[in-house]
Amino acid sequence: MPTGKERVVFLAGDGIGPEVAEQARLVLEALVPEVELEDRLIGGAAIRATGKPLPEETVDACNAAAAVLKGPVGDPEFEAAEVRPEQGLLALRAALDAYANLRPAVLGDVDMLIVRELVGGLYFGASGVRDDGTVFDTCEYHPRQVERVVRRAFRLAQKRRKHLTSVDKANVLETSRLWRRIVNEVAPDYPDVTVEHVLVDNAAMQLATNPEQFDVLVTENMFGDILSDLAAAVTGGLGLAPSASLSDGGPGIFEPVHGSAPDIAGRGIANPAAMLRSTALLLEHGLGRPEAAAQLTRAIEVALVSTPTQDLGGTATTAEFGAAVVDALAPTPYRVGDGSRA
Ligand code: NAD
Ligand code: IPM
Ligand code: MN
16 A cells, blocks of 8 residues: 555546646656556546536545646536536635645746635635625635735745735725735745735736746735736746645645636647646655656756647647657666767
């Protein structure tokens, strides 16, 4: 029986999910064959098989694993349904208390890390329909929910360029005024980090026009969702953008920023780089294997140059890109003495 430390729950997801997840499986088998992958269901696939978007077996397996590797969920078939694939994803994030969603966006001179609060705000507040027909969603934050993600962002900034941008809408929202107050209260504990507050509308404009200025951004759930797609767009597109959703000590969820892309699903042309970069984040943060993570990251870089997919202007299929990554993982034999490659 393998220990929880070496077991990864594998959730392929919907749409292009299984297509990009397959490449992650091949890469993990080549790079860390001793890690066991346990397939479980989530999203539309889980609804079809069990009627539920997040079956209990999936939650139990995730709780007992070292980490969770997940493809996107979502299927047009369930768009208007009562039970929807995305509910499974939100329930999983909540069940694992994966509150700190790290979304790095890197290209050329741009190197930013969005830290998105993931288990609060509009996604998890009271919602419903009033007697008069008014429909409502509520943005709610407890101070402790804000403090833990903000402190995490400060600690991450300390390991980077030591600049933190807190994004809010404090000119309008109570939750944003709470957010800003807490950032200011904890800031003195991180004297080496410079802090700046930016309103979310301006942040979107700055992200589109001058993304090089950002180091770490920290923001609430919904703002982070929107800004991270924008950050992906200015650093090569959704096909490249990974994420890591971390709790305090429990298993993290590693998944691409992108969705199930129904417009291209089933054609074998999705870019698996975001899924593979999420796999690298899993190796680093989920399994504590920074060398394997770095090896994978380098191999992805090689494949992006040699074998680009259609979204990047190339012609490679999903499988061809995955194979190029696996090829680039193989260490080149090197003969000591004459400086030539064997
Ligand atoms: P999307 O991210 O799936 O697609 C947006 C656009 O980007 C599409 O044109 C798509 O073809 C393209 N794209 C996305 N990933 C790509 C890849 N790897 N390679 C090449 N092109 C790629 O967003 P959407 O269409 O708004 O959402 C589709 C479904 O995905 C919805 O059901 C949504 O709820 C779900 N979704 C799930 C997750 C998740 O599970 N984490 C994230 C986002 C959206
Ligand atoms: C994401 C997705 C999800 C979110 C949806 C599918 C619930 O858009 O991971 O960015 O909004 O968090
Ligand atoms: Mn999103």
